[in-house]
Amino acid sequence: MMRSSVRAIVLDPGDRILLCRHDLTRVDGPVVWAMPGGGIEPGESRAAALRRELSEEIGLRLDGGPAPPHVWHQSVAGSGYAPGYDGVINDYYLIRTRTFEPRGDWSDEQLAAEHITDIRWWTFAGIAAGSPGELFSPRALAGCLGSLLTEGVPDAPIHMGL
Numbered sequence: 732m733m734r735s736s737v738r739a740i741v742l743d744p745g746d747r748i749l750l751c752r753h754d755l756t757r758v759d760g761p762v763v764w765a766m767p768g769g770g771i772e773p774g775e776s777r778a779a780a781l782r783r784e785l786s787e788e789i790g791l792r793l794d795g796g797p798a799p800p801h802v803w804h805q806s807v808a809g810s811g812y813a814p815g816y817d818g819v820i821n822d823y824y825l826i827r828t829r830t831f832e833p834r835g836d837w838s839d840e841q842l843a844a845e846h847i848t849d850i851r852w853w854t855f856a857g858i859a860a861g862s863p864g865e866l867f868s869p870r871a872l873a874g875c876l877g878s879l880l881t882e883g884v885p886d887a888p889i890h891m892g893l
Contacts, residue, residue, distance in 0.1 A: 732817055733816060734813040734816040736769055736813075736819060736821045737771060737777050737821070739767050739781060739785055739791075740766055740803075740823055740876075741789070741828060743829065747830070747852040747854050747855075749851070749852055749853075750850070750852075750853050750867075752851075754848045763868045767833075767850070768780075768784045768785070768821070785826075786835060786836055788833075788835045788850070789833040789834070789850060790834045790835040791826070791828065799825055802879060802889065803822070804821070804822055804890050804891070805822075805892070806821075806892075807819055823888075825879070833850045855876055858873045859877065871893075875889070
């Protein structure tokens with residue numbers, strides 16, 4: 732069974748992106764920086780899941796207005812991507828917002844239970860330059876983000892792999 736998730740490409744006015752550090756070493760996985768978001772609960776819409784996840788993890792409240800643009804779709808099979816699942820399907824939505832200090836509804840203990848150990852703003856240059864030991868999801872984040880920043884929102888979600 733694949734895990735269906737929603738994720739937010741949260742960009743501030745300076746085009747910095749907000750990423751969460753997921754330490755999956757306890758479940759034999761990597762340490763990876765990924766966009767905030769998570770699994771869609773049974774009976775929950777993608778929009779409701781996105782609102783819930785952003786509130787829980789980073790404290791960003793989305794109003795009931797139009798849904799943010801759906802810009803990327805990712806489907807990756809394999810046991811190492813979502814503990815307990817055969818892979819993951821991530822749908823990514825673009826959210827432009829003011830700069831803020833991320834602090835969600837969840838306690839540090841609740842975040843740690845979800846393997847989140849840090850949340851911080853990254854510059855495109857920082858991601859593109861890479862850093863030894865830093866892994867991003869999607870792996871091609873620098874290229875995908877660069878295209879999004881230069882070309883804008885695509886007409887249809889861009890399909891990507893790992």
